[in-house]
Amino acid sequence: MLRQRWRELTTAAAFALLAVVFLVGARDLAFEARGIPGPGLFPVLVAVATLAFSAALAGTALVSKNGAESEPVAWRRPAFGCAALLGCSLLMSLVGFVAAMVLLVGLLLLGMERRRDRVSIISVVAVPVAFYVLFAVLLDVRLPDGPFG
Incomplete structure (x- = not known):
């Protein structure tokens, strides 16, 4: 207790x-x-x-x-998700939004969920690019830049 x-x-x-x-x-x-x-x-x-x-x-x-x-x-999965989110948010100012989001989505889908299908692998790149287009292009929100953009 x-x-x-x-x-x-x-x-x-x-x-x-x-x-x-x-x-x-x-x-x-x-x-x-x-x-x-x-x-x-x-x-x-x-x-x-x-x-x-x-x-x-x-x-x-x-x-x-x-x-x-x-x-x-079961605390390992939420702890892994929080650690991945925290780590990628701290890395975002160094490597940029897109690279940090590729890392985050990759960690969550491939590492935490252990999904290895074609849709998951495509999603690792497609989701960050879609968020970049939504926020930076359509909504004109300034996202953290880095050596990778």
Whole structure:
């Protein structure tokens, strides 16, 4: 019971730390630009929502009287996903948006999900390019540049 509670509190703290990383990363992005939502709006909204859910998880872990569960908690996949997201968000300023997103999608599809089919391999490149076209070309949002663009 106590072990489960500590796992939930550790998970809540890890997500709260991730939210702080998002807030720090978004501090230089405009929340509003030219009368429309700017590039800082989405990271701030995600960070605030993540902080709220982290607080809710921590609160339920502290208030819960029976923290014991009948099934073991699978924490490796969410931890891998969070580590991949955090690592790629930190790399984004060094290698650029597209390269970091190729790495992130590759880690999630090929590493975490262990998918090796043709659609997954194509998605590793197609998803970041689609996001780049959506944000940089269509919405005119400035994305982090790097040696790879």
